[in-house]
Amino acid sequence: MISRRTFLKTSLMSCLGLLALSGSGCELASSLNNPRVNDQNLANLDNIDHNDYNGWARLSCGPDTWYWRRENAFYFTQAHSKDNFSAWPLSNKVTYTDVAIIGTGPAGLVCANRLLDLGVDNIILLDSCNRPGGSTKSFDSCQGRSYSGYLTQNVPWAASRLSIPDGNDENLLNFLQDQKIIEKFDAAGRAQYASEALAFYPQERLLNAGRWFFGNYDSTDLPQQNAKDERLFAENFDNFLEHMEHKRGRDGKLYFTAPQSLVSVEAKALEQLTLKEYLQQKHLLAENVEQFINRIVCSESGLTISQISAWAGIYQLCRDKIRLTKPQRLFLTWEKGCARLLEPLYKNLQPLIRTSTHIASWQEDSQKVELLCLNLKEQRRERLIAKEIVFASSAINLAKLLNLQLKDRLIFWNAIAFQTKLEPLNYNQKFLNAPPAFISRLNNHPSIIYADSRCQRKSSLPHQHTVLLRRSPEKLEANRLADCFAQISTETTPFIDNFTEQSHEFWTANFGPFQAALPGKSQSKLSLSENAKRLNHLHLALTDLCACPNFAQSFDNGWQAAEKVGLALRHLP
Numbered sequence: 378m379i380s381r382r383t384f385l386k387t388s389l390m391s392c393l394g395l396l397a398l399s400g401s402g403c404e405l406a407s408s409l410n411n412p413r414v415n416d417q418n419l420a421n422l423d424n425i426d427h428n429d430y431n432g433w434a435r436l437s438c439g440p441d442t443w444y445w446r447r448e449n450a451f452y453f454t455q456a457h458s459k460d461n462f463s464a465w466p467l468s469n470k471v472t473y474t475d476v477a478i479i480g481t482g483p484a485g486l487v488c489a490n491r492l493l494d495l496g497v498d499n500i501i502l503l504d505s506c507n508r509p510g511g512s513t514k515s516f517d518s519c520q521g522r523s524y525s526g527y528l529t530q531n532v533p534w535a536a537s538r539l540s541i542p543d544g545n546d547e548n549l550l551n552f553l554q555d556q557k558i559i560e561k562f563d564a565a566g567r568a569q570y571a572s573e574a575l576a577f578y579p580q581e582r583l584l585n586a587g588r589w590f591f592g593n594y595d596s597t598d599l600p601q602q603n604a605k606d607e608r609l610f611a612e613n614f615d616n617f618l619e620h621m622e623h624k625r626g627r628d629g630k631l632y633f634t635a636p637q638s639l640v641s642v643e644a645k646a647l648e649q650l651t652l653k654e655y656l657q658q659k660h661l662l663a664e665n666v667e668q669f670i671n672r673i674v675c676s677e678s679g680l681t682i683s684q685i686s687a688w689a690g691i692y693q694l695c696r697d698k699i700r701l702t703k704p705q706r707l708f709l710t711w712e713k714g715c716a717r718l719l720e721p722l723y724k725n726l727q728p729l730i731r732t733s734t735h736i737a738s739w740q741e742d743s744q745k746v747e748l749l750c751l752n753l754k755e756q757r758r759e760r761l762i763a764k765e766i767v768f769a770s771s772a773i774n775l776a777k778l779l780n781l782q783l784k785d786r787l788i789f790w791n792a793i794a795f796q797t798k799l800e801p802l803n804y805n806q807k808f809l810n811a812p813p814a815f816i817s818r819l820n821n822h823p824s825i826i827y828a829d830s831r832c833q834r835k836s837s838l839p840h841q842h843t844v845l846l847r848r849s850p851e852k853l854e855a856n857r858l859a860d861c862f863a864q865i866s867t868e869t870t871p872f873i874d875n876f877t878e879q880s881h882e883f884w885t886a887n888f889g890p891f892q893a894a895l896p897g898k899s900q901s902k903l904s905l906s907e908n909a910k911r912l913n914h915l916h917l918a919l920t921d922l923c924a925c926p927n928f929a930q931s932f933d934n935g936w937q938a939a940e941k942v943g944l945a946l947r948h949l950p
Contacts, residue, residue, distance in 0.1 A: 465751070467758045475499040476942055477748065477763035481730055482511015483928055485769035486722035487935030488942075489729065495943040501761065502730045503750065509730055510719055511931075539718070539928040541570075549932050556721055610663050611701035617661055622695045633692040644688055652690030653682040670694070718928060734759075765942045769935060 475497055478485045481504040489500050502509075542549045544566060553559045559568045624632040626641030634640055647655065652674065656662040662670075671682050674690045682690060723730075733753040740747045748761045 465757050468760070470759075472501065472759065472761045473499075474501045474761065474763050475946060476501075476765045476767060477746070477761060478502045478767045478769055479736070480504060480511060480769035481506075481509035481723075481732070482769065483719065483722070483931035484935035484938070485511070485767070486719060486726060487932050488767055488769055488939045489726050490722055491936050491939035492942060493725065495939065497943060497946060500729050501763070502726060503734045503736070503748075503761075504730065504732050505735050507733050509723060509732065541568075542929050544568075546929060546933070548936050549929055552932070556718070610661075614661050615700045617659065618691075618694055618699065621691055633688070633695050647688035647691070648686050650687040651683055652685050652687045655687035655691075656682070765945055767938050767942060769938065 476492060476499070478489055478500065481502050485502055485504075486509070489502055492498075492500055542553075544550070550559065550568060553568070558571055558574050560571055561569050563569060621633060626632060626643035628641055628643070630639060630641035632641050632644040632647075650658075652670075653662065653667075656670075667682070670690075674682055674685050674693055731750075731752075735751040735753065737749045737751050737758070744764070746763050746766045748763070748766075750759045750761055752759055
């Protein structure tokens with residue numbers, strides 16, 4: 378008999394595999410079997426320029442998709458194992474630094490600035506991208522593009538916005554005051570913000586070129602309705618959601634609840650429509666709120682209102698008690714998100730930043746870490762020796778580093794989670810794929826400090842898994858499905874002991890049929906179109922497992938990492 382744990386684990390791995398592949402449809406699936414990727418004679422990689430390879434990967438897999446990143450990891454891993462960059466000259470100069478910071482997003486820049494304040498000025502920042510900024514660049518990168526298929530470039534999934542910080546976040550409040558975003562504090566100690574910096578959620582507003590724009594993006598297409606019409610629409614929309622929250626079918630079951638077994642059979646009709654189609658039928662899709670609804674539903678599923686089913690979208694709106702007429706949280710935001718906040722952080726660091734730099738390998742001892750870096754601009758190898766190293770980057774950068782060191786191409790690609798607030802990694806609780814010796818080395822080595830912007834509030838899953846869950850369900854060819862699952866399941870082994878009985882019922886009701894697609898069972902008949910629709914609901918069982926990226930968390934992580942580095946350096950020779 379298969380245990381519940383084994384069943385859940387296998388089901389989740391299967392769903393993760395399909396979701397990861399479905400972000401760009403069959404093009405991604407076909408890229409698994411493309412001979413240029415997986416059946417390539419590794420000796421020929423010596424003759425492939427990385428820019429050409431990267432361009433091909435973008436075209437075949439879609440820019441910034443999961444598989445595009447995986448193919449880049451593949452390229453550098455195989456290149457290193459075959460010593461493909463041996464033809465690149467090795468610089469005779471060895472750079473010595475006290476601190477090497479991997480990543481130039483908010484956490485990395487804050488960490489570097491804080492270290493300078495502490496008197497640590499021998500710092501180098503490395504970034505594989507061609508410009509600094511990290512995921513704060515996502516706000517301008519994503520405009521005009523589909524949400525689906527972009528990981529770090531996804532607006533809701535980046536440090537591109539900042540909630541109004543509470544009064545306890547003294548460091549961040551002081552920073553905002555220095556930047557004139559906080560104009561003053563009132564007698565009660567409450568911050569008074571510059572009006573042009575505030576955005577009201579959900580009725581967000583942006584000030585650009587002297588004009589106010591309403592909605593989540595700076596768009597001249599948004600109609601300027603008069604206040605009376607806008608208020609009337611908002612009231613109608615809220616009344617509709619209030620009704621749907623309590624709507625029951627003739628069988629007495631609710632339309633919108635979880636797990637799926639408790640949902641009324643009549644609600645299945647809403648699976649045949651997209652959320653956009655359904656709201657249009659109900660005359661509840663005014664243009665000036667469409668992008669707001671898009672952001673709400675996309676923030677968890679990665680699907681736009683034109684992609685997500687009406688059932689899944691309305692469930693999320695009802696569950697989160699979304700109301701257009703009620704005041705919501707305040708945010709700080711600008712035309713290009715929190716990129717504005719990076720300007721003062723970046724200003725003093727320009728000479729210290731090296732962009733377009735990948736890490737090919739590393740060696741470590743109790744006193745230092747030696748990195749072999751690939752300078753893609755000048756096509757040469759460079760050695761860098763640091764007393765302390767701070768990882769303030771997305772998982773792919775560290776994954777490439779670890780893959781190279783351990784001579785294993787993919788096993789850690791999705792098994793690495795950055796721990797916020799400098800919590801130690803725990804093998805027994807976090808990683809089933811990672812060898813104990815590897816985790817022990819990370820836990821105990823004094824030169825490895827984590828400062829990533831993505832926080833794990835309630836999650837027992839690595840962050841990268843929650844990213845993988847944000848995919849657009851597409852139909853996949855049945856004869857490719859088993860092969861796809863076979864490859865993906867070797868890369869993702871999430872930890873699921875904390876799943877509840879309700880979650881177990883959810884998985885059984887919704888994803889049991891995917892068992893038939895596992896290797897050795899591919900002869901079973903699958904209704905892929907029906908099963909793909911159920912993937913719209915996958916995020917519903919993982920609501921509490923989603924990360925909550927925020928500029929404030931990045932700032933806090935970078936600050937704490939700097940404090941820890943400063944303390945460590947005082948005890949090093």
